[in-house]
Structures are given as C-alpha cells and as structure tokens.
Amino acid sequence: MDIDLFEYSDILNAPFQAFNGSWEVTNTHWHYFTEILYLKEGELEAEVLGTKYYLKPGDLIIFHPKQIHAFRNAQKKENLELIKDSKYPVLKSKNQKENDLAFTILKYHETIISNINQGTSHLSNVMNLAATNPNISPLITSEQLGNFPIKTYIEDCLEEVKTWNFGFDVKVSSYLNLILTKIIRIWLKQGLNPYDAAKIDNFSNKQFSVLEYIDQHSSENISVEDLADKCGMCYSNFAKQFKAQFGRTCKEYIEFIRICKADTLLLYTDKTLDYISQETGFTDSSHFIRTYKKIKGVTPKQRRMAKK
Numbered sequence: 001m002d003i004d005l006f007e008y009s010d011i012l013n014a015p016f017q018a019f020n021g022s023w024e025v026t027n028t029h030w031h032y033f034t035e036i037l038y039l040k041e042g043e044l045e046a047e048v049l050g051t052k053y054y055l056k057p058g059d060l061i062i063f064h065p066k067q068i069h070a071f072r073n074a075q076k077k078e079n080l081e082l083i084k085d086s087k088y089p090v091l092k093s094k095n096q097k098e099n100d101l102a103f104t105i106l107k108y109h110e111t112i113i114s115n116i117n118q119g120t121s122h123l124s125n126v127m128n129l130a131a132t133n134p135n136i137s138p139l140i141t142s143e144q145l146g147n148f149p150i151k152t153y154i155e156d157c158l159e160e161v162k163t164w165n166f167g168f169d170v171k172v173s174s175y176l177n178l179i180l181t182k183i184i185r186i187w188l189k190q191g192l193n194p195y196d197a198a199k200i201d202n203f204s205n206k207q208f209s210v211l212e213y214i215d216q217h218s219s220e221n222i223s224v225e226d227l228a229d230k231c232g233m234c235y236s237n238f239a240k241q242f243k244a245q246f247g248r249t250c251k252e253y254i255e256f257i258r259i260c261k262a263d264t265l266l267l268y269t270d271k272t273l274d275y276i277s278q279e280t281g282f283t284d285s286s287h288f289i290r291t292y293k294k295i296k297g298v299t300p301k302q303r304r305m306a307k308k
Contacts, residue, residue, distance in 0.1 A: 015108060015109045015169075016106070016107070016108045016109070016157075016161070016169070016172050016173075016176065017105075017106070017107040017108070017161065018104065018105070018106050018107075018154075018157045018158045018160075018161045018172075019104070019105055019158070019161075020102065020103070020104050020105075020158070021102075021103050021104070021105055022101050022102050022103070023101075024072060024073045024101065025070070025071070025072040025073065026070050026071055026072070027070060027264055028047070028068055028069070028070040028260040028261075028263065028264065029068070029069070029070065030065075030066055030067060030068050030069065030211075030215075031065065031066075032065050032066065033065060033107050033108060033109050034062065034063070034064060034065055034107070034108055034109075034110070034127065035062070035063040035105060035106070035107050036060055036061075036062055036063075036105070036106040036107075036108075036179070037055075037060060037061050037063070037071065037103055037104075037105050038059075038060040038103060038104045038105075038106070038150065038151075038154050039055045039056065039057055039058070039059050039060065039102075039103045040057060040102040040103055040104065040151075041057055041100055041101060041102035041103075042057070042073060042074075042075060042100045042101035042102060042103075043055065043056060043073070043074040043075050043101075044071055044072070044073065044074055044101065044103065045071065045072050045073075045074040046061050046069065046070070046071040046139075047069060047070050047071070048061075048063065048067055048068070048069045048138050049067055049068055049069070049246075049247070049256075050068075050256055050295065053137070053138065053139040054074060055139065056141075056142070057142070058141075058142030058145070058150075058151075059139065059140065059141050059142055060139075060140050060145075060150065061138050061139050061140070062130075062138040062140070062183070063138070064127065064128075064130070064131035064138070065131070066211050067131065067138075068256070068257070068260060073101045075100065075101075104154050104155075104158065106154065106157060106176070108176060110124035110127070113173065113176060113177055113180060123177065123180050123181070123184070126184050126192070126194045127180065127184075129192065129193075129194070129196055130184070130187055130192055132245050132246075133191075133192060134247045135190060135191050135192075136187050136190050136191070136192055137190065140183055140186055144186050145182065145186075148182050150179065150182075153175045153178060153179055154175075154179075156171070156175055157172050157175050157176070160172050160175075203231060203241075203242065203245065208230055208231070210227055210230075210231065210242075210250075213227070213230070214227075214253065214254055214257055215257060218254065218257045218258050218261060218280065218281050219258075219261075219279060219280055219281040220281060221281075222254055222281075224238070224239065224250045224251060227250060238250070254281075255291050255295065256295060258280045258281045258282065258291070259280075259291060259292055259295050259296065261279075261280045262276050262277075262279075262280040262282075262288065262292065262300070263296075263303075265279065265280070266300050266303060266304055267303070267304065273285040273288060273289065273300055273301075276288065276300075288300065
C-alpha cells in the first residue's frame with residue numbers, strides 16, 4: 001500500500017483560489033503552492049513539520065510550499081473516516097452531526113504577488129525566507145493582527161473569486177499583497193530580515209527534488225550519501241545545508257516522513273504494526289515503535305487506543 005503525502009490537487013486551476021471549509025481533519029500532506037487558513041469558528045489544531053499550533057477564531061496559519069502539514073478540529077475526538085475520491089485529503093465524522101468548525105482557505109501561486117517598488121525585496125522571496133527560518137511562526141493570532149481588516153479582505157477575496165467580474169484578479173492580488181505585507185511586518189518583530197539575500201535551494205531543480213524523492217521512496221532504503229550525490233554535493237556539505245534549511249538532519253526528516261505515513265495507517269486502518277512497519281520503510285516493528293515514540297512521545301499502541 002503506497003502512501004504519497006503529495007496533494008494531487010496541487011495543480012491550481014488559477015493562480016489563486018478561495019473557498020470556505022468545515023471538515024474535521026486533513027491527512028498529513030504537502031503541495032507546491034502557499035496556503036493560508038483563516039479560522040472563523042471553532043478551535044483548530046494544526047501541525048507543521050511536526051510542531052503543533054492551536055488556532056482560535058480570528059487566527060490564521062500559513063502553510064508554505066513543500067511543508068508537511070495537517071489540521072484537525074481541536075474540539076472533536078470522535079471516530080473519523082476517510083472520504084474516498086476526495087480531491088483534498090480530508091476526513092469526516094462518522095456520526096454526520098453538524099460541526100462547529102468554519103474556516104476559509106486561500107491558495108495562491110507566487111506569480112500573483114508582486115512589488116510596486118522595485119527597491120524592496122520581492123514578497124515571494126521574503127515568504128521563502130520565513131519558511132526556512134525556524135524562529136518565524138506560521139501562526140498569526142488575532143491579537144497580532146489587531147485592527148487589521150483581515151476578515152473583510154478574505155471575504156472580499158471569496159466574493160471576487162465567486163463572481164469573476166472584470167478586474168477580479170487585480171483586486172484579489174491587491175488584497176493578498178496587503179495580507180502578506182501585514183504578516184511580514186509581524187514577522188519582522190520575530191527577527192525576520194526581509195533584505196537578506198534569498199536563500200538558494202540546493203535541494204531541488206527541474207530534474208530532481210530531494211523532498212519529493214524522499215516522499216516517493218520513503219518505504220525503501222534511502223542513502224543520505226546517494227541523495228548528496230544526486231544534488232552534486234559532498235556528504236558533509238549536504239548534511240550541513242539540509243539541517244540549516246529544514247531544521248533537522250536528513251535522516252531525521254526521512255524518519256519523520258515515514259512516521260507521518262505510518263500514522264495514517266495506524267489511525268484509520270486496522271493493519272498490524274508488523275504490516276505498517278514493512279509498508280513504511282522500517283526494518284521491523286521494534287524499530288517502528290522506537291522511532292514512533294521518539295517523534296510522537298507515545299507508542300503506536302497508545303496512539304491507536306487514544307483514538308478509540
């Protein structure tokens with residue numbers, strides 16, 4: 001059973017999408033575009049690269065391109081089931097009751113954002129810097145936003161995308177630039193320097209992407225030395241730059257991806273630990289259990305029992 005964390009709805013039909021949502025949970029996944037989730041009602045638990053964030057109404061969170069992430073209704077713990085054939089990796093409550101969760105999602109490709117002043121750093125470059133800076137939080141709270149009319153701008157984006165009137169793309173781009181500028185100003189207080197030279201991504205190009213390769217081959221024996229060679233780098237330089245860019249060693253990242261995939265099988269199937277360990281690239285169930293507890297803080301059995 002192959003599990004791919006890549007979101008197959010990754011190809012946007014337009015440079016920008018906006019829609020409302022209320023589903024209970026998304027599976028762990030990643031994509032190439034940037035995603036902004038604005039919470040309107042309820043409480044949300046989001047996880048980005050293994051770190052959990054809790055949102056209340058009025059908060060928003062940024063999911064940068066290629067960042068492993070997921071979210072769930074923080075108030076609901078009842079059994080969930082996978083929604084098959086969904087274009088989005090989501091789950092729903094089995095009891096079909098009306099939930100109290102409501103949010104808006106904005107998805108955009110960096111081509112829609114631009115700068116009027118050519119002397120300032122391009123917004124997309126600053127966003128890339130934030131994505132690779134471990135001190136910059138993807139969570140933006142309502143308190144940080146203050147009197148900024150985020151709700152109005154997001155509702156206007158929804159309306160423009162819905163009506164597609166003349167100039168809708170200009171208005172959406174304007175709203176998005178205002179939102180991102182506000183977010184970046186908040187990040188400046190966290191230590192982000194927008195005038196740093198954009199970091200060069202040595203781990204992906206048109207022919208090869210390390211993160212995609214790990215995702216697609218995580219059930220196999222992956223050699224860090226081979227990955228370094230594919231990137232045209234020596235092992236020591238690859239290891240140093242990988243940790244600097246992604247906040248963990250390449251080996252730790254591979255383990256993290258395997259645990260993300262194992263978690264889906266653990267929580268939403270009745271497969272044995274032996275089966276899950278074999279399917280997700282672990283040498284045996286003991287190796288799987290040790291790694292799972294190291295990353296999640298509990299054993300796979302405890303995690304599965306807690307869901308029931």
